[in-house]
Structure formats: C-alpha cells, structure tokens
Amino acid sequence: MSDAPEAERRQISAARRKARHYAVQALYQWAVSGTALSAIEQQFREDFDFRGTDLEYFQSLLHGVPAQVSDLEELFAPYLDIPLAKLGPVERAVLRIATFELSERIDMPYRVVLNEAIALTKKFGAAESHRFVNGVLDKVARELRETEINRPR
Template sequence: MSLNRDDDTPPARPAKGKSATRRAARSLAMQALYQWHMAGQSLSEIEAQFRVDNDFMPVDGAYFHELLHGVARQKSEIDQAIEPLLDRPLTELDPVELAILRLSTYELMQRLDVPYRVVINEGIELAKTFGATEGHKFVNGVLDKLAPRLRAAEAGRARR
C-alpha cells in the first residue's frame, strides 16, 4: 500500500548520491510504517511487498530496512519522546503524521550521523508530500521541540 500524492507536484527527480537514496528510503519507510500502523501486517510481509512493488534502484535499501525495523523495535521509546510535545493524545494523530514523527524521532535518537536539521527538513518534506494540507507545520513544530531534547549538544552548537 503506498500513499498517493494529492497534489499536482511533479515527481521527485531520480535519486543521485547518498542523500537522494536516503530520501527515497525515508519516503518508502514512512509509507511502510503507515501500512504497519493501519493494517497491522508483519514487518517482514510489508518489507517484502515494498521491495517487489517499488523500484529499489534509487533507494538505499539497507537504510529503508533499518528505519522500518528500528522504528518498530523502539516504538515505545519513540512514542514516549513524542507524547509530551503533543497538543492531543498520540492516538488522535493523523496516521501519516504519526509515521513521519516516529521515523524522524528514530533518526534523531539513533542516527547521529544525520544532522538534526536534515532530519527535521526531511520530516517536513514528507509531510508536505503525504500529509494533510497544514500537516508539515505540525511536524515541524514537534520536531523543532524534540531535536534540542535528543540532540542537546548539536542543537546548542547550531544556536551559537
């Protein structure tokens, strides 16, 4: 199950380089996490389906696998990090925005090689592509509050 874009934005350019293949991995991982949340299928089934149904040439397949399985494995810790920053219960979040927040939070927690500003920007871009009309603003607000909590040293250096 992939999420359809509901706007007339042209498709992204073919992936070139590490950042582009990771962007493609994030996009597919977010959609797979959405499916996992909505359908309750096993991660192995979802991953296999995504690898068959999508062109993985422009995708960092290892990163896709890590994001999908890492988020699922650390779902409780991720949700605990997100919940205090929300203006409503986690159960009331739009499922697309929840998938984006979980993926981004995982990256903030586990992928210190990815600058926090990149994580925030990628989350915003996913929300603009797949989320509700103003969903990117919500995602931005939550991630902006979360980054200094999870990456205090990095965020502190950036603010100087």
C-alpha cells in the same frame, strides 16, 4: 576533483530520501493494517523500484522504528497538543521515523532530519500538518540534540 565528494554526498542524500519515502509508506501500512513487517518489506520490494534507494537505511527504519515504537512515542508525545491516539497515521509515521533518526542516527544532522520530515509530511500528510510536525520535532531535537543545536556554526 573536489566535486566528486559533493556528488557522492548528494547521491547518498538522494538514496536516503528515497528510503525515508518508502519507509513512511511501509510504516503507515504496518500501523493501519497490522501486517507483518516482513510481508510489507517483501511487497514493497516487489512493487516499487528500489534502484537508487539506500536499502540498508530503509530496512533500518522499517525494523528499527517498530522495535522502539513505545520509546519513540514517549519522546515526542509530551510535545503534542492533541492526544497521541488522535494523531493521524501519516503524521505518526513521520514523527516516529524522525524521532528514531534523532535518537539513533547521530551521524544524521538534526536539520536534515527535520527538513526530510517536513517534506514527507507535505507530500503524504494532511494539509498544513507539516507545521505541526515541525514544531514537535523541533522540541524533540532540542531535547535529544542540544549540543549539536547549540554548537556555533
């Protein structure tokens, strides 16, 4: 019986992982093409298999990140070692999503947010850019989740 909650937790984690996977691609498309979010969402729902995906989480990222994009960039831009305009579109999408999760999804442990962002950057970003993203997000997490980070384990 004790395995049921663990199995459910893993299923939820996998569903959110898929939601982030699609959200990075959708927000990349939004950033580089300027296509309306509703059109991107419709295209993704037609073109991709969303079974096993937390659709609500995908939608919250797809619509929440653009709604706060300036505020999110203000949170991570001070930690960039390059101008924001020179940041690659994949890395920018990942940083936006992770910063959104760190600031808006307090239910999501900061370690999960960072690990997922690193995995997405490894998959979609430039070679070794995951190290850069990790460094930036570590600083953002220290700012936004100081209490959680400093809590004894």
